[in-house]
Amino acid sequence: MMRVVIGQFTEISEETMKFGKQLGINSCQLNRPVLPGTAQWEYEDLLALRLECEKYGMKLEAIENTPFDWYLKPMLGIEGRDEQIEHYKTTIRNMGRAGIPILGYHFMPNSVWRTPRKTGRGGAIVTSFDMELAMKYQPKAGIDAAAADPDITVQRLEDEGPNRFISEEEMWDNYTYFIKAIIPVAEEAGVKLALHPDDPPVPELGGIGRLFYKFENFKRAMEIADSDAWGLDLCLGCCSEMPGGASSVKQMIEYFGPLGKILYVHFRDVQGTVPNFQECFLGEGNYNPAEVMLMLKRNGFSGFMSTDHVPVIVNDSAWQHRSRAHAIGYLQGLIEMTELK
Numbered sequence: 001m002m003r004v005v006i007g008q009f010t011e012i013s014e015e016t017m018k019f020g021k022q023l024g025i026n027s028c029q030l031n032r033p034v035l036p037g038t039a040q041w042e043y044e045d046l047l048a049l050r051l052e053c054e055k056y057g058m059k060l061e062a063i064e065n066t067p068f069d070w071y072l073k074p075m076l077g078i079e080g081r082d083e084q085i086e087h088y089k090t091t092i093r094n095m096g097r098a099g100i101p102i103l104g105y106h107f108m109p110n111s112v113w114r115t116p117r118k119t120g121r122g123g124a125i126v127t128s129f130d131m132e133l134a135m136k137y138q139p140k141a142g143i144d145a146a147a148a149d150p151d152i153t154v155q156r157l158e159d160e161g162p163n164r165f166i167s168e169e170e171m172w173d174n175y176t177y178f179i180k181a182i183i184p185v186a187e188e189a190g191v192k193l194a195l196h197p198d199d200p201p202v203p204e205l206g207g208i209g210r211l212f213y214k215f216e217n218f219k220r221a222m223e224i225a226d227s228d229a230w231g232l233d234l235c236l237g238c239c240s241e242m243p244g245g246a247s248s249v250k251q252m253i254e255y256f257g258p259l260g261k262i263l264y265v266h267f268r269d270v271q272g273t274v275p276n277f278q279e280c281f282l283g284e285g286n287y288n289p290a291e292v293m294l295m296l297k298r299n300g301f302s303g304f305m306s307t308d309h310v311p312v313i314v315n316d317s318a319w320q321h322r323s324r325a326h327a328i329g330y331l332q333g334l335i336e337m338t339e340l341k
């Protein structure tokens with residue numbers, strides 16, 4: 001059955017777990033959990049993490065992301081990638097042994113990009129992206145990244161040189177090499193790998209080609225992996241950021257849902273699409289959340305969803321308990337609706 005988890009935190013605290021339980025939530029997902037290790041996670045630590053969740057009556061549904069630099073070399077296709085891949089395989093095996101069934105990942109060597117925050121409904125603070133502002137960080141413009149606007153969240157790969165360019169086709173080679181190496185291990189370990197779309201979904205940023213910015217490319221990745229262990233962390237926010245907005249969301253759900261490839265969902269939305277969008281509350285974005293919730297159910301999705309990120313509302317905490325409570329209640333109500341006969 002579809003369900004909401006608490007997610008996007010790195011450490012288990014009594015407050016977070018109680019917050020979830022009080023909202024009627026029985027499972028959780030951590031993103032880049034704080035665990036020992038500088039290259040891989042060990043079985044004992046992963047097991048302890050799961051048991052710690054269970055102590056609070058929370059099932060650990062998935063871990064989203066290892067630290068990004070643990071597989072940066074395979075993403076860039078540079079020397080040392082095989083060593084990182086071996087560590088990554090060990091992490092997958094250890095997760096399987098520890099009873100954690102899903103590992104989320106993305107394939108963006110230079111990560112998520114945002115331009116300065118904007119004001120949303122009632123003065124809430126929201127993140128945004130404007131390609132025009134981001135363009136000056138393209139290496140071909142020859143700008144000094146050190147002089148970059150601190151309000152712009154971009155990640156330049158300094159050690160790759162200021163004019164290093166990685167084409168989309170090179171990125172396909174890198175993805176193919178990586179996924180083909182790890183997917184058999186995931187199958188064997190009983191762990192599914194959930195791919196998050198690129199954010200923002202554009203073909204290139206900072207001189208690095210991107211792959212997961214349009215429907216066809218997810219399809220291509222699925223065919224390359226050709227495995228039951230391959231699936232999606234379907235970030236509805238990123239899909240909504242794609243050209244077409246709501247129709248991109250629909251296309252992704254209607255194709256990958258019936259194939260059982262939606263492993264879990266990030267249920268958030270934006271206003272506008274690339275090259276220019278800003279995040280927003282559910283119900284004021286590009287798609288109708290009620291329609292999309294029904295669409296997920298009708299296309300066979302029965303997994304978990306998280307709020308991903310949310311607008312920052314008045315007097316909120318660092319993890320945005322208030323805003324998350326709003327989004328969680330919104331989603332729980334919609335799920336109830338889909339259960340009506």
Ligand SMILES: [Mn+2]
Nearest residue numbers: 235237266308
């Ligand atoms: Mn997301």
